[in-house]
Amino acid sequence: MAEAVEVLLEIRGLDKSFGDRKVLQQIDLEVTKGEVVVVLGPSGCGKSTLLRCLNGLEPVQGGEIRYRGQDLTDKKVNWREIRQHIGMVFQNYELFPHMTVLENILLGPLKVQRRNKQEALKQAEQLLERVGLLDRKDAYPRELSGGQKQRIAIVRALCMNPEIMLFDEVTASLDPEMVREVLDVMRELARQGMTMIIVTHEMGFAKSVGDRIVFMDQGQICEMTTPQQFFTQPETERAQHFLDIFQ
Protein backbone atom coordinates (compact mmCIF):
# COMPACT_ATOMS: atom_id res chain seq x y z
CA MET A 1 0.00 0.00 0.00
CA ALA A 2 1.40 3.39 -0.97
CA GLU A 3 2.03 5.76 1.92
CA ALA A 4 0.43 9.19 1.71
CA VAL A 5 2.91 11.88 0.73
CA GLU A 6 3.12 14.48 3.44
CA VAL A 7 4.64 17.82 2.44
CA LEU A 8 6.59 19.29 5.34
CA LEU A 9 8.34 22.22 3.66
CA GLU A 10 7.08 24.20 0.73
CA ILE A 11 9.25 26.96 -0.67
CA ARG A 12 7.79 29.13 -3.41
CA GLY A 13 9.47 31.95 -5.31
CA LEU A 14 11.95 32.62 -2.54
CA ASP A 15 14.11 35.72 -3.08
CA LYS A 16 16.95 36.80 -0.84
CA SER A 17 19.33 39.74 -1.28
CA PHE A 18 22.20 41.22 0.64
CA GLY A 19 21.94 44.91 -0.22
CA ASP A 20 21.38 45.03 -3.96
CA ARG A 21 23.05 41.67 -4.45
CA LYS A 22 20.57 38.93 -5.25
CA VAL A 23 21.75 35.77 -3.53
CA LEU A 24 18.67 33.56 -3.94
CA GLN A 25 16.34 33.99 -6.88
CA GLN A 26 12.95 32.36 -7.24
CA ILE A 27 13.73 29.22 -5.30
CA ASP A 28 10.97 26.59 -5.49
CA LEU A 29 11.38 23.45 -3.43
CA GLU A 30 9.12 20.97 -1.67
CA VAL A 31 10.33 18.51 0.91
CA THR A 32 8.15 15.58 1.92
CA LYS A 33 8.29 13.59 5.13
CA GLY A 34 11.14 11.09 5.20
CA GLU A 35 12.87 12.59 2.20
CA VAL A 36 16.61 13.28 2.02
CA VAL A 37 17.36 16.25 -0.21
CA VAL A 38 21.02 16.90 -0.99
CA VAL A 39 21.94 20.40 -2.11
CA LEU A 40 25.03 20.69 -4.29
CA GLY A 41 26.65 23.66 -5.97
CA PRO A 42 29.81 25.73 -6.21
CA SER A 43 31.02 27.89 -3.34
CA GLY A 44 29.07 31.11 -3.05
CA CYS A 45 26.00 29.88 -4.95
CA GLY A 46 23.69 30.40 -1.97
CA LYS A 47 23.45 26.97 -0.27
CA SER A 48 24.13 28.21 3.26
CA THR A 49 21.88 31.20 2.76
CA LEU A 50 19.04 28.91 1.71
CA LEU A 51 19.38 26.77 4.85
CA ARG A 52 19.70 29.88 7.02
CA CYS A 53 16.44 31.23 5.57
CA LEU A 54 14.75 27.94 6.52
CA ASN A 55 15.94 28.36 10.09
CA GLY A 56 14.97 32.02 10.49
CA LEU A 57 18.56 33.24 10.51
CA GLU A 58 18.10 35.48 7.46
CA PRO A 59 15.17 37.72 6.56
CA VAL A 60 13.88 37.13 3.02
CA GLN A 61 12.76 39.67 0.43
CA GLY A 62 10.10 37.70 -1.38
CA GLY A 63 8.30 34.41 -1.73
CA GLU A 64 7.01 31.91 0.79
CA ILE A 65 8.42 29.26 3.06
CA ARG A 66 5.74 27.03 4.54
CA TYR A 67 6.30 24.45 7.25
CA ARG A 68 3.23 22.24 7.54
CA GLY A 69 1.28 25.06 5.94
CA GLN A 70 2.50 27.81 8.28
CA ASP A 71 4.17 30.70 6.45
CA LEU A 72 7.59 31.22 8.01
CA THR A 73 8.14 34.53 6.22
CA ASP A 74 5.44 36.05 8.41
CA LYS A 75 7.01 38.59 10.77
CA LYS A 76 5.12 37.10 13.70
CA VAL A 77 6.65 33.64 13.43
CA ASN A 78 7.95 32.29 16.72
CA TRP A 79 11.35 30.97 15.59
CA ARG A 80 12.15 29.60 19.01
CA GLU A 81 9.18 27.27 18.48
CA ILE A 82 9.91 26.49 14.80
CA ARG A 83 13.57 25.68 15.50
CA GLN A 84 12.42 22.87 17.77
CA HIS A 85 10.88 21.28 14.67
CA ILE A 86 13.56 22.29 12.16
CA GLY A 87 16.99 21.57 13.65
CA MET A 88 20.24 22.74 12.09
CA VAL A 89 23.87 21.66 12.33
CA PHE A 90 26.62 23.94 11.05
CA GLN A 91 30.13 23.47 9.72
CA ASN A 92 31.76 24.63 12.93
CA TYR A 93 29.95 22.65 15.68
CA GLU A 94 29.24 25.71 17.85
CA LEU A 95 29.20 23.81 21.12
CA PHE A 96 29.45 25.96 24.24
CA PRO A 97 33.10 25.58 25.38
CA HIS A 98 32.40 26.06 29.09
CA MET A 99 29.78 23.29 29.19
CA THR A 100 30.22 19.54 29.19
CA VAL A 101 28.84 17.38 26.42
CA LEU A 102 25.72 16.54 28.45
CA GLU A 103 25.20 20.16 29.49
CA ASN A 104 25.41 21.24 25.85
CA ILE A 105 22.88 18.61 24.79
CA LEU A 106 20.44 19.23 27.65
CA LEU A 107 20.36 23.02 27.38
CA GLY A 108 17.59 23.13 24.76
CA PRO A 109 15.44 20.29 26.13
CA LEU A 110 15.54 21.75 29.67
CA LYS A 111 15.61 25.52 29.12
CA VAL A 112 13.61 25.85 25.90
CA GLN A 113 11.35 22.83 26.00
CA ARG A 114 11.11 22.73 29.81
CA ARG A 115 11.17 18.97 29.83
CA ASN A 116 11.58 16.67 32.77
CA LYS A 117 15.26 16.28 33.60
CA GLN A 118 15.26 12.49 34.00
CA GLU A 119 13.39 11.98 30.75
CA ALA A 120 15.63 14.37 28.77
CA LEU A 121 18.76 12.85 30.31
CA LYS A 122 17.62 9.39 29.31
CA GLN A 123 17.09 10.49 25.73
CA ALA A 124 20.45 12.31 25.63
CA GLU A 125 22.24 9.17 26.84
CA GLN A 126 20.44 7.00 24.32
CA LEU A 127 21.43 9.35 21.51
CA LEU A 128 25.04 9.47 22.74
CA GLU A 129 25.08 5.70 22.80
CA ARG A 130 23.82 5.60 19.23
CA VAL A 131 26.69 7.78 17.99
CA GLY A 132 29.21 5.86 20.13
CA LEU A 133 30.03 8.71 22.50
CA LEU A 134 28.28 7.88 25.75
CA ASP A 135 31.66 7.57 27.49
CA ARG A 136 32.43 11.21 26.62
CA LYS A 137 29.30 12.67 28.21
CA ASP A 138 31.22 14.56 30.91
CA ALA A 139 33.99 15.80 28.61
CA TYR A 140 34.38 19.42 27.56
CA PRO A 141 34.39 20.29 23.84
CA ARG A 142 38.14 21.08 23.91
CA GLU A 143 38.81 17.47 24.92
CA LEU A 144 37.07 16.11 21.83
CA SER A 145 38.20 15.59 18.25
CA GLY A 146 36.47 17.48 15.44
CA GLY A 147 34.53 14.39 14.43
CA GLN A 148 33.39 13.81 18.00
CA LYS A 149 32.34 17.46 18.38
CA GLN A 150 30.32 17.25 15.21
CA ARG A 151 28.58 14.06 16.33
CA ILE A 152 27.74 15.81 19.62
CA ALA A 153 26.37 18.79 17.68
CA ILE A 154 24.10 16.39 15.79
CA VAL A 155 22.95 14.73 19.03
CA ARG A 156 22.25 18.14 20.52
CA ALA A 157 19.97 18.99 17.60
CA LEU A 158 18.29 15.56 17.68
CA CYS A 159 17.56 15.79 21.39
CA MET A 160 14.96 18.48 20.62
CA ASN A 161 13.05 15.84 18.61
CA PRO A 162 12.99 17.86 15.38
CA GLU A 163 10.92 16.75 12.42
CA ILE A 164 13.41 18.10 9.87
CA MET A 165 17.20 18.35 10.08
CA LEU A 166 19.31 20.82 8.09
CA PHE A 167 23.02 20.06 7.67
CA ASP A 168 25.37 22.70 6.29
CA GLU A 169 28.68 21.15 5.21
CA VAL A 170 29.06 19.43 8.57
CA THR A 171 32.15 17.51 7.48
CA ALA A 172 33.92 20.36 5.68
CA SER A 173 36.20 21.30 8.61
CA LEU A 174 37.08 17.74 9.53
CA ASP A 175 40.24 15.78 8.92
CA PRO A 176 39.56 13.10 6.31
CA GLU A 177 39.66 10.22 8.80
CA MET A 178 36.81 11.81 10.78
CA VAL A 179 34.52 12.53 7.87
CA ARG A 180 33.27 8.97 7.71
CA GLU A 181 32.16 8.73 11.37
CA VAL A 182 29.98 11.80 10.92
CA LEU A 183 28.57 10.72 7.56
CA ASP A 184 27.72 7.34 9.09
CA VAL A 185 25.57 9.04 11.71
CA MET A 186 23.70 10.93 8.97
CA ARG A 187 23.36 7.78 6.91
CA GLU A 188 21.79 6.03 9.90
CA LEU A 189 19.37 8.94 10.40
CA ALA A 190 18.33 8.66 6.76
CA ARG A 191 17.78 4.95 7.19
CA GLN A 192 15.50 5.63 10.14
CA GLY A 193 13.40 7.96 8.01
CA MET A 194 14.53 11.39 9.20
CA THR A 195 13.61 14.21 6.83
CA MET A 196 16.80 16.05 5.95
CA ILE A 197 18.23 18.77 3.74
CA ILE A 198 21.96 18.24 3.44
CA VAL A 199 24.48 20.61 1.92
CA THR A 200 27.68 18.69 1.22
CA HIS A 201 30.61 18.26 -1.12
CA GLU A 202 30.84 14.54 -0.36
CA MET A 203 29.68 13.22 -3.72
CA GLY A 204 29.70 9.51 -2.84
CA PHE A 205 27.53 10.24 0.17
CA ALA A 206 25.19 12.45 -1.88
CA LYS A 207 24.81 9.71 -4.44
CA SER A 208 24.07 6.94 -1.96
CA VAL A 209 21.95 8.78 0.63
CA GLY A 210 20.09 11.44 -1.36
CA ASP A 211 16.56 10.76 -2.57
CA ARG A 212 16.85 13.90 -4.61
CA ILE A 213 19.68 16.17 -5.71
CA VAL A 214 19.17 19.90 -5.92
CA PHE A 215 21.94 21.57 -7.91
CA MET A 216 22.30 25.31 -7.39
CA ASP A 217 24.34 27.90 -9.23
CA GLN A 218 24.34 31.67 -8.80
CA GLY A 219 21.40 31.73 -6.45
CA GLN A 220 19.13 29.58 -8.56
CA ILE A 221 18.14 25.94 -8.67
CA CYS A 222 19.47 24.66 -11.99
CA GLU A 223 18.59 20.99 -11.63
CA MET A 224 16.41 18.95 -9.34
CA THR A 225 16.49 15.26 -10.01
CA THR A 226 17.45 11.80 -8.77
CA PRO A 227 21.08 11.08 -7.85
CA GLN A 228 21.12 8.45 -10.57
CA GLN A 229 20.13 10.99 -13.22
CA PHE A 230 22.24 13.83 -11.86
CA PHE A 231 25.49 11.92 -11.59
CA THR A 232 25.21 10.12 -14.90
CA GLN A 233 23.34 12.55 -17.14
CA PRO A 234 23.28 16.10 -15.77
CA GLU A 235 21.10 18.29 -17.95
CA THR A 236 22.98 21.56 -17.73
CA GLU A 237 26.50 22.48 -18.70
CA ARG A 238 26.92 24.13 -15.31
CA ALA A 239 26.21 20.85 -13.53
CA GLN A 240 28.52 18.96 -15.87
CA HIS A 241 31.27 21.47 -15.15
CA PHE A 242 30.66 21.18 -11.40
CA LEU A 243 30.87 17.37 -11.58
CA ASP A 244 34.07 17.52 -13.61
CA ILE A 245 35.68 19.46 -10.79
CA PHE A 246 34.31 17.55 -7.82
CA GLN A 247 34.38 13.96 -8.96
Ligand code: ADP
Ligand atom coordinates in the same frame (compact mmCIF):
# COMPACT_ATOMS: atom_id res chain seq x y z
P1 ADP B 1 27.47 28.86 -0.30
O1 ADP B 1 27.02 28.37 1.02
O2 ADP B 1 26.80 28.18 -1.44
O3 ADP B 1 28.95 28.84 -0.44
P2 ADP B 1 26.48 31.39 0.70
O4 ADP B 1 25.02 31.15 0.89
O5 ADP B 1 27.34 31.37 1.90
O6 ADP B 1 27.02 30.40 -0.42
O7 ADP B 1 26.67 32.80 -0.01
C1 ADP B 1 25.97 33.18 -1.17
C2 ADP B 1 26.39 34.57 -1.54
O8 ADP B 1 25.94 35.48 -0.56
C3 ADP B 1 27.90 34.76 -1.64
O9 ADP B 1 28.17 35.63 -2.69
C4 ADP B 1 28.25 35.40 -0.32
O10 ADP B 1 29.38 36.21 -0.46
C5 ADP B 1 27.01 36.23 -0.03
N1 ADP B 1 26.76 36.41 1.40
C6 ADP B 1 26.54 35.42 2.30
N2 ADP B 1 26.30 35.91 3.52
C7 ADP B 1 26.37 37.27 3.40
C8 ADP B 1 26.21 38.36 4.30
N3 ADP B 1 25.90 38.16 5.58
N4 ADP B 1 26.34 39.61 3.81
C9 ADP B 1 26.62 39.83 2.51
N5 ADP B 1 26.78 38.84 1.60
C10 ADP B 1 26.66 37.58 2.03
Ligand code: MG
Ligand atom coordinates in the same frame (compact mmCIF):
# COMPACT_ATOMS: atom_id res chain seq x y z
MG1 MG C 1 28.07 27.52 2.59
